[in-house]
Amino acid sequence: MPAADALSWAILLGMLGSCVSLGLAMGFSIAAERAMAPAAGLTLLLSGVVMGRRAGRKHVSAAAVALLQMTLFTILGVTLAYLFAARAEPLWDAGLAAADARLGLHWPGLLAAADRLPAPLLMLSGLAYHSLAVQMVICILVLAATGRIERLRLMVAAAVLAGVATILISGLMPAFGNLFAPSAYRQLWPSVAWLERDLIAGLRNGSLRQLDLSQLMGIVSFPSYHATLPVILAWSLRPIRGAFWPGASWAGLTVMATPLFGGHYAVDVIAGLLLALIAIAAVRPLAASDAGVPGSAGGIRAVQAKGTQAIHGLV
Template structure:
């Protein structure tokens, strides 16, 4: 088993034990029915596909299916971890985050005004923002297609680690975010869709104040502000595709836009984005150190060139 794959499988197992244990310790109720339905669907659909690919000796298909399956499974403890962080109910950190932005001489109102006055720019940033899930799903598949299976496993593992590190930091930085604090409503905007600047508030307030709150994967919302997971994933996606030379720059530009869109189209301060990129850098460095050269060489040939002999696949 290659190191990135071993890391991902280990993270999936350990995170389930730790996160569900912490949920019980912190008395957070969980709706298990949709979780069991999700796990069942993954086992039936992806498990059968992985078994078929293994029996038919089709490593690229097996790697692609495993990355997607483990990614879906890892999302569960990662999501619960974000809610546990906010449930600790530390004082709101918006004032501190506003001061940090001021120290950087960042004028949020001027930035939003600049974006909102330019329809094409606002629409482009919105598209970049909404590409979050599509990239997390699609990039591992692209990496497998181009013979970078270990890098695909490493990307999925890194995503989980980013969520857990961000959750740990966010314990001390729960925040309502920019649109609420600066008092800007959707009605005041011409071209920016600020839905996600407000969408998370019901879940954010409920997990902090409602003793009867029940976590449900069906009502999942991104409730972390500092650091920005969106910006961290943007950095991760850019790193993941950097090894594919003819796609590195398009993905770098696109994900720079996705990081910027966390400020314009969500609830993030500029310092959230900077911190998110920092978290991604830390996680990528650790994962790269663990996995070593397996992340920088192809273990299967690109599907456009045909497979390597089975004996050359490790």
């Protein structure tokens, strides 16, 4: 197994174990009837992996593996974020808002200015923010179709590594987000943080203890994964000149739209960008460890050690 794939699977295994152990300990349950659609989607992706390998179509199987890993990460990651939120640790909103203030950011004035932007620009920015899952799928398909299989595996490994770090940090520094009432503005959409405030409150006060796997919502404020993932996706497309510049431009718009449409503090975005760079730097050596090594044995041994550390860190 290639080293990057081994790292991704090791982290996902650690996340699964953490979700099961924490969920049982905290009295969470899963709405079985609402889990059918996600289960069917995972089964379909697994079938794509098997069929692609049997047919000898490496590009198809690689794309299916990447989609399967990212889908599993989304389900497990959001579930783990819910479980951490249910621990009801002290909120960091005041500290995060103070950090923004030290950067010279006055959010009421910024929001008022944003509300006066041309409607088409706001619409485009909102679409960019809410298209992150579509960006990920397109990136996977482009990398697979162009034969950049190793790059695809590195992208997924970086995304999963950065994602689990995001969840762990947010568990230590929980926050509702930079909330603002949309009724006070003429054009601004309700931010994700505003829409999820009751969900987070229910997790924290104990009134929500059943998971609907068909409607999991990202509740992380700090760091912002909406700032992290677009950078990783754009980086993965860098060898493909025709795809890189459009992808990088759309990624930049997504990051810029994140405070407004995600309800994030500026420091959330800054931390997310730094995390993306760290994750990319961390997975780059995995490509070198696989080079010229049949079966990637050296890479697997290195990743097994890293994966064990990741699992221990989660549990």
